[in-house]
Structures are given as C-alpha cells and as structure tokens.
C-alpha cells in the first residue's frame with residue numbers, strides 16, 4: 001500500500017527524513033513511531049504529495065507519488081495536522097462542504113455518505129451543534145469522518161490522538177480497529193509507545209529522520225528466554241530448577257528457561273504444583289530503548 005525507497009527530505013542543513021525505506025502492506029495497522037521532531041510529519045506530508053522529497057521514491061497504492069497522486073488520493077483518507085473545520089457550522093455541514101470538493105461521487109448520494117461517516121465515528125447524534133462547541137476528541141472524530149467519506153482503502157493519520165484525553169484516545173483506537181477489521185489499511189504516526197503497542201500490528205521506529213527498526217510488533221517483542229512461574233511450592237520448584245531461578249518473591253519465580261512447555265512438564269513430574277506459567281516477552285519500550293537509547297522520557301509512555 002505504501003512503499004518508499006531512500007526517501008529523503010532536507011530543509012537547509014536539517015535532514016528531516018533520511019533515506020527511509022518503508023513498506024506498509026494491505027491490512028496492516030502500521031505505527032510510525034518516533035519522538036517529536038524525528039521527521040514523522042514531514043514523511044506523512046511527502047506520502048500525500050503535500051511536500052516534495054529531496055530524493056528517493058514513493059509508491060502509494062502502486063502509483064508513483066507525486067506524479068500520479070491525484071489518481072490515488074480518492075482511495076486514501078488522510079488526517080494531517082489536526083482537523084480543519086468551519087467553527088460556526090455543524091459537523092454535517094462541514095462534511096457536506098468537504099464532500100462537494102474533489103471526486104467523491106454524486107450529489108444524490110451525498111447525504112447517505114455523510115450519514116454513514118458520522119455514524120462510523122459516533123457523531124450522528126451530536127451533529128446539529130456547531131463545531132466550535134465540540135470537544136477536541138469530537139473534532140478529531142469529525143476529521144476522521146472527513147477522511148472516511150471516500151470509504152478509503154488506506155488511512156494515513158498524523159498523530160491522530162494528539163491532545164486527546166484517555167477516553168478520546170480509546171475511542172479513536174476502537175474506531176481504527178473496527179475500520180481495519182473491515183479491510184482498511186491504517187498507517188499512523190505517533191510519539192506514544194503505548195498507543196502503538198495497543199493498536200498496531202507492525203511498527204517502524206524513526207529517530208532523527210532515520211528508520212532504525214521495523215517489523216511485526218509480536219516478533220519485535222520476542223521472548224526474553226525467561227519464564228514467569230507461580231507455584232504454591234516455591235522451595236520445591238527452586239530445588240528442581242537449581243541454578244536456573246533468577247529471582248524469587250514468595251510464590252513468584254523468574255526462571256531462565258527457553259521452553260515453557262518443557263519446564264511445566266518437568267515441574268509436574270517432580271510433583272511441584274503450578275498455578276501460573278508464561279513466557280516473558282520484551283516490551284516495545286525495551287525494544288525502542290535498545291535501538292535508540294531513549295525510553296519513555298522521549299517517547300511518551302502513557303496512552
């Protein structure tokens with residue numbers, strides 16, 4: 001859905017985006033994660049043909065950007081730099097104005113398109129109010145409704161939860177999950193680790209304009225080679241696993257062991273009761289720390 005090769009943008013001496021090779025596949029929920037100022041907005045703007053690249057290539061839905069961007073944009077819903085709306089008009093009126101621009105289908109079906117988009121984002125009921133009376137979360141959802149008018153195959157969202165409270169963030173997350181379940185590929189940028197961890201199937205980590213790591217979230221959060229064990233017989237377990245217990249706290253033991261199933265069999269055969277046993281996985285924060293040296297002080301940890 002999105003491919004970039006060696007994508008670079010230079011502003012004077014600032015290398016905002018540095019030779020980025022990106023691949024977003026159909027059906028992905030792709031998180032483009034980086035601290036403020038790492039080049040996320042610049043990359044998103046290049047994808048949509050709003051900013052020209054200094055060098056490199058972009059393909060959006062198989063078409064070169066910016067050359068053929070006008071052909072693919074009707075299939076792409078975008079939300080960049082917060083939603084712009086006329087404050088004194090209602091959400092419905094704002095969407096009608098937006099719908100009247102571009103090639104969004106006939107006027108006859110406009111009302112239905114708008115209705116569907118408002119329903120989708122949960123604004124159908126509140127819609128008569130002017131946008132100036134909307135909360136930030138509602139405005140953000142209205143922006144998303146605008147992005148959904150075309151029933152896009154791909155959504156490109158720049159920090160879609162910026163400035164929202166936890167409830168607003170949750171609503172946007174649920175909406176994006178639902179859209180993705182219905183077949184929309186989602187690409188979003190964020191500086192919030194937890195947000196990406198909760199929403200995305202794949203992640204690209206960007207730091208100082210460079211893509212430092214990308215891949216499946218589940219793969220990146222690989223097993224640590226340790227097993228977290230809970231047993232009412234901790235002393236007996238420690239005796240069986242002599243030398244492999246790294247930490248013991250009451251009934252909880254951290255055991256250096258690669259194969260959780262085998263560990264379970266060994267304990268049960270030795271008559272040790274097991275009340276909980278699972279592989280330990282790295283958090284996305286640990287992964288980010290390893291590749292960038294920054295933790296949640298630069299990447300927001302709370303979502």
Ligand SMILES: Nc1ncnc2c1ncn2[C@@H]1O[C@H](COP(=O)(O)OP(=O)(O)OP(=O)(O)O)[C@@H](O)[C@H]1O
Nearest residue numbers: 011014015016034035036037038039040041042043
């Ligand atoms: N129009 C511009 N002119 C000059 N420099 C720019 C311009 N736009 C961005 N930059 C610089 O490029 C770098 C990347 O900025 P960008 O806004 O893309 O980062 P970001 O990751 O989206 O950050 P934020 O989350 O704060 O928006 C920054 O150093 C920024 O100052």
